[in-house]
Amino acid sequence: MSTTTAPQKIALRDAFGAGLVELGKTNEQLVALDADVSSSCKTAAFGAAYPDRFFNCGVGEANMVDIAAGLALGGQRPVCSTFALFLVLKGAEQIRNTVCYNKLPVIIAGGYGGLSDSYDGASHQSLTDIAVMRSLPNMTVVVPGDANGVQHALEQGLEMDGPLYLRLSRNPTPVYSNTCSEPLTIGKIRRLRSGSDITIAVCGVVTNQTLEAVDILDQQGVSAELLEVHTLKPFDTETLIASVAKTGRILTVEEHNVIGGLAGAVAECTAQHHPVPMKTIGVQDCFTESGDYDELLDKYGLSTQNIVAKAKELLS
Amino acid sequence: MTFTIPTDIRRLDPQAVAAESDQIKKNAHIQYLAQENRVDVLDLLHDKGTGHWGGSSSVSEILTTLYFDGMNIRPDEPEWADRDRVVISKGHAAPMIYTVMAKRGYFPVEELDSLRQINSRLQGHPCMRKLPGVELSTGALGHGISVCTGIALASNLQKRETWTWCIVGEGCLNEGESWEGIMTAAKFKTNRFVVLVDHNKVQLDGPCDDIMPLGSLADKFRAFGFTVADHSYDGHDVNAIQESLAWAKSNDTSGPLCIIYDTHKGHGVDFMSDNYKWHGAPIGVDDYQSARPQLVETLKELEASL
Numbered sequence: 377m378s379t380t381t382a383p384q385k386i387a388l389r390d391a392f393g394a395g396l397v398e399l400g401k402t403n404e405q406l407v408a409l410d411a412d413v414s415s416s417c418k419t420a421a422f423g424a425a426y427p428d429r430f431f432n433c434g435v436g437e438a439n440m441v442d443i444a445a446g447l448a449l450g451g452q453r454p455v456c457s458t459f460a461l462f463l464v465l466k467g468a469e470q471i472r473n474t475v476c477y478n479k480l481p482v483i484i485a486g487g488y489g490g491l492s493d494s495y496d497g498a499s500h501q502s503l504t505d506i507a508v509m510r511s512l513p514n515m516t517v518v519v520p521g522d523a524n525g526v527q528h529a530l531e532q533g534l535e536m537d538g539p540l541y542l543r544l545s546r547n548p549t550p551v552y553s554n555t556c557s558e559p560l561t562i563g564k565i566r567r568l569r570s571g572s573d574i575t576i577a578v579c580g581v582v583t584n585q586t587l588e589a590v591d592i593l594d595q596q597g598v599s600a601e602l603l604e605v606h607t608l609k610p611f612d613t614e615t616l617i618a619s620v621a622k623t624g625r626i627l628t629v630e631e632h633n634v635i636g637g638l639a640g641a642v643a644e645c646t647a648q649h650h651p652v653p654m655k656t657i658g659v660q661d662c663f664t665e666s667g668d669y670d671e672l673l674d675k676y677g678l679s680t681q682n683i684v685a686k687a688k689e690l691l692s
Numbered sequence: 693m694t695f696t697i698p699t700d701i702r703r704l705d706p707q708a709v710a711a712e713s714d715q716i717k718k719n720a721h722i723q724y725l726a727q728e729n730r731v732d733v734l735d736l737l738h739d740k741g742t743g744h745w746g747g748s749s750s751v752s753e754i755l756t757t758l759y760f761d762g763m764n765i766r767p768d769e770p771e772w773a774d775r776d777r778v779v780i781s782k783g784h785a786a787p788m789i790y791t792v793m794a795k796r797g798y799f800p801v802e803e804l805d806s807l808r809q810i811n812s813r814l815q816g817h818p819c820m821r822k823l824p825g826v827e828l829s830t831g832a833l834g835h836g837i838s839v840c841t842g843i844a845l846a847s848n849l850q851k852r853e854t855w856t857w858c859i860v861g862e863g864c865l866n867e868g869e870s871w872e873g874i875m876t877a878a879k880f881k882t883n884r885f886v887v888l889v890d891h892n893k894v895q896l897d898g899p900c901d902d903i904m905p906l907g908s909l910a911d912k913f914r915a916f917g918f919t920v921a922d923h924s925y926d927g928h929d930v931n932a933i934q935e936s937l938a939w940a941k942s943n944d945t946s947g948p949l950c951i952i953y954d955t956h957k958g959h960g961v962d963f964m965s966d967n968y969k970w971h972g973a974p975i976g977v978d979d980y981q982s983a984r985p986q987l988v989e990t991l992k993e994l995e996a997s998l
């Protein structure tokens with residue numbers, strides 16, 4: 377980010393809440409559900425604007441997912457929201473057996489993804505959601521990194537003929553995509569920087585740290601290609617393979633366990649189509665802890681410096 | 693071995709049963725058809741060497757009455773937006789569900805032969821994406837009440853007059869999710885939504901009282917905010933089932949409703965009835981040969997009242 381003015385910061389959850397209210401104006405089929413955290417996950421504004429189309433289901437995530445499925449069967453377009461950890465794990469069987477098996481158009485919106493519920497600690501931090509959601513047939517998995525991405529994913533998700541897992545985040549984070557020539561398009565990797573020495577694949581709000589790392593690498597004479605892999609499934613094999621065919625190596629950066637998330641998706645793809653040396657940055661299969669969000673990201677390897685260092689290791 | 697529809701019993705024309713305008717006659721015909729379905733399911737399960745006789749037999753009259761009279765449906769137009777919907781949350785009753793659906797005209801009766809076989813639309817548990825007319829894929833217990841609450845909420849929101857029926861057994865009511873769904877339906881005062889309990893008091897592993905006692909279901913449903921019919925109904929008596937459905941339909945603005953049916957798992961065969969061992973066991977030759985004549989005898993008795 378070579379701009380002189382600091383980019384605007386918007387929390388993904390706020391973008392999500394505002395997006396729902398906006399889309400609700402014209403999309404009368406849109407209904408929202410929450411599990412007693414609507415003020416946190418920001419569906420409350422939708423509830424205030426359209427009380428008939430908002431269902432606070434109390435603290436029962438599995439039930440909420442099935443209620444959403446029923447609303448979809450009845451012709452509505454449900455968006456089902458609560459903290460990602462509880463939605464994905466308490467609702468897992470419902471998401472699989474009702475939503476995915478029947479290919480129902482339900483948006484599963486996981487608020488507070490990754491470490492973003494930072495002070496609440498490990499019980500609330502969602503670092504397995506991408507792995508679980510990615511392994512379900514019929515599920516599309518999208519991890520936007522900024523407010524624009526959330527808006528675009530929501531709009532496109534409401535037109536889809538099946539379920540979408542949309543991972544959100546809690547804290548205000550920079551809007552990096554205002555200068556992008558293309559909007560987030562589900563299913564298509566977005567190239568944020570072109571380069572020839574190394575491919576870096578990233579998803580989610582840590583795209584910000586990665587953009588900074590790419591600038592530093594650039595100053596140090598390393599030409600990194602930055603791919604925003606916001607859609608973990610279906611996976612854009614073509615774009616990824618074209619990039620690694622050019623650079624010959626890849627580093628993945630994600631706010632998730634290094635098992636089964638972006639690293640998994642990338643490895644599955646390159647190992648079969650174009651094997652290249654690879655390194656992964658993410659939480660190292662451990663339970664995390666409470667703390668300031670940025671400090672936690674640093675501690676678990678998601679800092680600009682660590683991204684620079686890992687990229688250099690891969691180059692040496 | 694290929695399953696063929698046996699011709700040793702008198703068969704009603706199911707389309708004529710559905711179209712019958714004389715209610716007394718219609719009820720007698722549904723009663724007969726429900727027993728005929730029992731014979732067909734026994735034959736089919738024996739032939740395929742597979743199970744789920746107990747829970748299939750238990751729900752025969754309830755399902756046959758709903759499909760042949762209780763619901764406003766168009767089997768030739770399964771996606772019709774204003775149809776009533778039934779979700780059979782105890783999806784293991786698939787053999788009976790398929791038998792009733794085939795006779796009602798959703799698919800050819802001959803297709804029953806493909807039950808549980810490779811490439812069949814008749815999966816071990818119903819799959820809505822394979823078989824049109826199935827309202828929800830079930831099999832994993834405990835989903836029906838929540839999903840039906842959602843279906844009914846959508847119907848209410850769209851100001852449709854449709855009904856949503858959800859059939860559960862004790863297994864579903866062991867699941868905590870069911871009670872979450874019940875609370876939710878009560879919270880939103882979901883109209884024209886009815887939970888039908890096939891209360892046969894036996895689960896997979898044994899009697900409910902040994903596995904997970906449910907206590908007074910009527911009291912529980914009431915305490916959770918449902919309007920419950922003031923007595924239970926005989927779930928094997930079509931006239932009683934018709935009364936219960938009429939009760940529900942006269943309560944179309946009372947929020948969610950519950951009807952409890954006294955039934956017997958494996959009903960119709962003395963050594964199978966109320967015995968958990970016939971939940972999922974395949975029906976071998978000896979047992980089949982002892983069981984079938986009992987079902988046919990009852991059928992002959994019912995023939996007299998046609």
Ligand SMILES: Cc1ncc(C[n+]2csc(CCOP(=O)(O)OP(=O)(O)O)c2C)c(N)n1
Nearest residue numbers: 747784831832833861862863864894895896
């Ligand atoms: C979630 C889930 N757990 C376990 C099973 C296995 N199972 C199938 S049927 C059944 C018992 C069902 O009892 P009930 O609902 O009373 O059925 P019925 O007696 O009417 O056949 C069990 C445990 C299942 N299908 N789903």
